[in-house]
Amino acid sequence: MDRPGLTPERLTRAGAELADEVGFDQVTVSALARRFDVKVPSLYSHLKNSQDLRIRIALFALNELADRVADAVAGRAGRDALAAFADAYRDYAREHPGRYAAARLRLDPETAAASPGVRHAQMARAILRGYGLDEPDATHAVRMLGSVFHGYVSLELAGGFEHSAPNALESWEWIVDSLDAVLRNRSTR
Amino acid sequence: MDRPGLTPERLTRAGAELADEVGFDQVTVSALARRFDVKVPSLYSHLKNSQDLRIRIALFALNELADRVADAVAGRAGRDALAAFADAYRDYAREHPGRYAAARLRLDPETAAASPGVRHAQMARAILRGYGLDEPDATHAVRMLGSVFHGYVSLELAGGFEHSAPNALESWEWIVDSLDAVLRNRSTR
DNA sequence: GGATTTGCCTAAAGGTATTAGGCGAGAGCA
């Protein structure tokens, strides 16, 4: 009787893949057990419960996304950095819609504070340094960028831009341009 | 044996209330049956299934939100109209988080095309008329507004702005100002 | 007033989440 070698890490990764295939809300302990060809209760030695699984997937996705964004913006500044950040964000969501949905899971404050989510905020601030914004403008700007990126990607993934011209990429570039213009205008320099 | 007088409309409205109380993803046929003090299968004479219930709640919420927005922007133009639109949107989401979540339910294309969602797009376009945008800028702008409003409200409802200064309202106003500035800049007039 | 329709009910099957407890295989030790 071969043991499948379940670990929280393998389960999390498989859960992330499952999310991309069938949607994050279809990620279930049962489906994961089927994927490993084990019985459902076997997973409960490695996972606290169903919500624990979802949180692990969310943290996994946040980390992966933060890595991508960090990589994309490295060595860039100003408009370049903004566009790289934006594209990294959108591309990740398009490649991994289930993981992206997972990354939006509401985390309790302690978990969130210790999560890779803080890396995201730091990177957004780093990009804004190029625009010379003082507080509280910098915070407002971080929130605006987060809102636009998340909002656009959500609407695009939901199919909101599928059946009308112009295509989603054109609007995305127009919007990134607009954000760049706003930030330059807000600059105190 | 008094009959509770179930109808799809009453079930939908009660479902919307339930969503605001316990969250849209906790809205279940069982919970609704409990609320009416009837047995679960009784609801299946009035609802096709669980998904049908969710769709009805989504359409209900979309309609209600469109009414609110229409009311808010009536008689306004330019920056005034934009702010009224934005605030109506945000206020609805804060008052009715469950219904707001319902309104984000992904609808199949036919349902969406016949849904109150089209009213939303029309109202957004109406507001943009005041800014004198030609196509395709107008479409880009509609998408940008939708993204920002939806993104901001999602992040705020998820508690993203709770534990940091400045407060969510200040950022909201800063962002609406920024949008107004962008749109004025994009104007061909 | 009798037939029909309507509206909620019981019964039943299937899926997911979760806990409790069992059993066998491999690790450590003599």
Added chain:
DNA sequence: TGCTCTCGCCTAATACCTTTAGGCAAATCC
């Protein structure tokens, strides 16, 4: 080599949600 212990997956069982099939009684219609 043989004993013990632990670990990892298993069976059993409970509970809740969804959905279908079919029954029964009250309301409605002629």
